[in-house]
Amino acid sequence: MKLHEKILTHYLSCTSPVDKEGYLYKKKERNATYQRRWFVLKANLLFYQERPADRHLLGVIVLERCAVRRAESDAQFAFSLVFGPGLKTYRFAAVDRQTQESWVKALLSASHCYLSLLVRDLGRQYEEAKQQQGSGESRSSVTALKPSTYSFLFTAQGPTTAAVVREGRSHSASTVLQASSIPTKVVAKKSPKLWPRRNAYVTPLNGPAPLYGEWPLVGFDPLEDFRKLHDYYGQEVKKAREEWLRSRQAEEERSDEDLIDLG
Amino acid sequence: MRFNEKELVSLSRQPSEMAAELGMRGPKKGDVVKKRLVKLVVNFLFYFRTDEEEPIGALLLEQCRVEREDSQTFSIAFLDEAERKYLFECDSEEQCGEWVDSIIKASYEFMRKNLIFYRTEIHRLTGKDPLEQYGISDETRFQVSNGLQLMSRDTSSLQEEKGPQKIGPS
Numbered sequence: 001m002k003l004h005e006k007i008l009t010h011y012l013s014c015t016s017p018v019d020k021e022g023y024l025y026k027k028k029e030r031n032a033t034y035q036r037r038w039f040v041l042k043a044n045l046l047f048y049q050e051r052p053a054d055r056h057l058l059g060v061i062v063l064e065r066c067a068v069r070r071a072e073s074d075a076q077f078a079f080s081l082v083f084g085p086g087l088k089t090y091r092f093a094a095v096d097r098q099t100q101e102s103w104v105k106a107l108l109s110a111s112h113c114y115l116s117l118l119v120r121d122l123g124r125q126y127e128e129a130k131q132q133q134g135s136g137e138s139r140s141s142v143t144a145l146k147p148s149t150y151s152f153l154f155t156a157q158g159p160t161t162a163a164v165v166r167e168g169r170s171h172s173a174s175t176v177l178q179a180s181s182i183p184t185k186v187v188a189k190k191s192p193k194l195w196p197r198r199n200a201y202v203t204p205l206n207g208p209a210p211l212y213g214e215w216p217l218v219g220f221d222p223l224e225d226f227r228k229l230h231d232y233y234g235q236e237v238k239k240a241r242e243e244w245l246r247s248r249q250a251e252e253e254r255s256d257e258d259l260i261d262l263g
Numbered sequence: 264m265r266f267n268e269k270e271l272v273s274l275s276r277q278p279s280e281m282a283a284e285l286g287m288r289g290p291k292k293g294d295v296v297k298k299r300l301v302k303l304v305v306n307f308l309f310y311f312r313t314d315e316e317e318p319i320g321a322l323l324l325e326q327c328r329v330e331r332e333d334s335q336t337f338s339i340a341f342l343d344e345a346e347r348k349y350l351f352e353c354d355s356e357e358q359c360g361e362w363v364d365s366i367i368k369a370s371y372e373f374m375r376k377n378l379i380f381y382r383t384e385i386h387r388l389t390g391k392d393p394l395e396q397y398g399i400s401d402e403t404r405f406q407v408s409n410g411l412q413l414m415s416r417d418t419s420s421l422q423e424e425k426g427p428q429k430i431g432p433s
Contacts, residue, residue, distance in 0.1 A: 001272055002320040005264050007341050011325040019404040043371035059265030064274050064305055083270045109399055112305035115374050122381035122393055129388040
């Protein structure tokens with residue numbers, strides 16, 4: 001199978017930051033010796049080369065469907081990536097406990113599956129937090145609110161949702177996340193209004209991909225974009241509040257008329 | 264460059280809801296459209312000859328530009344080479360839209376951005392860092408880019424406020 005390497009190396013060298021890098025010893029399968037290599041972790045890809053300054057990459061390990069294990073029996077401060085029956089086990093050793101722990105932690109949260117579950121979970125928490133803030137009611141009335149769902153990540157019934165959840169459940173890292181029920185209804189009560197008109201299908205080459213459809217564009221300057229997003233939701237909340245106030249006033253007026261005339 | 268081929272092939276066999284026979288054309292001049300089984304798994308696009316078990320190739324869907332070329336065709340450009348595109352012909356407008364949508368959302372970087380957004384927002388709304396419960400608040404990959412420290416703050420004052428909090432510029 002051809003892995004289009006140029007795409008990977010291009011991604012590695014592009015402006016988005018690296019998730020972790022450093023020296024580790026990698027065990028050679030053939031003669032069971034350890035060789036020091038410079039590792040660079042980015043997204044769900046673990047690249048390695050001889051030295052940090054080297055332009056030539058020796059290899060890459062795609063970190064999906066593998067377990068991260070601490071393994072002291074082999075060498076000190078050792079750990080491994082286990083892909084399962086019939087598949088490879090990559091063995092590494094660090095120079096001290098701290099380095100070992102740091103890498104193990106980083107690798108545990110590196111997979112796409114893991115991130116996908118995390119994003120879903122946080123998306124749900126975000127919706128709930130928004131509902132609680134937006135309602136302005138006391139905590140006890142939270143149960144009266146409809147269960148929150150979120151559509152801004154998915155325009156249609158998410159085709160990838162079920163598949164990823166299935167993958168995620170069999171992954172070792174999925175135990176780290178609580179098993180939260182994934183909502184099947186995908187439409188939010190109030191979807192964010194459309195961002196200023198642009199070709200929704202085109203994504204900038206160097207920037208991150210904007211969401212197809214509903215979600216406002218998240219560009220390259222996160223701080224600026226958060227402000228934009230805050231303003232955006234601020235407007236919506238303002239409007240919602242005004243409507244609520246108006247409906248409250250209308251109700252009050254109505255209830256005045258309904259008062260029984262005891263006179 | 265070495266890579267874990269067997270493991271990647273195994274990954275390509277995982278169930279995916281985005282798997283279909285599409286007309287695929289390579290980026291080079293002279294490349295023609297060929298019928299391929301195209302399958303999206305995590306942030307990789309695998310393509311197979313129909314009825315073959317091992318994919319011909321795998322495309323990493325990061326730093327790429329996905330575009331709709333016409334109602335039933337979409338393209339993916341890599342390496343900042345806007346002219347060198349892979350073309351994919353779908354059976355319907357709807358299918359084409361689904362593919363564009365799914366590929367964009369499959370990008371790790373795209374997901375990371377959303378995560379950081381949710382993390383920041385949840386902290387702003389609740390005073391809590393949602394990653395603390397998972398013990399991953401310190402992981403570099405989840406850091407809020409502007410260096411904001413997401414410390415849990417005392418939220419008792421929030422309960423006393425009347426109505427929704429004011430959001431946006433004051």
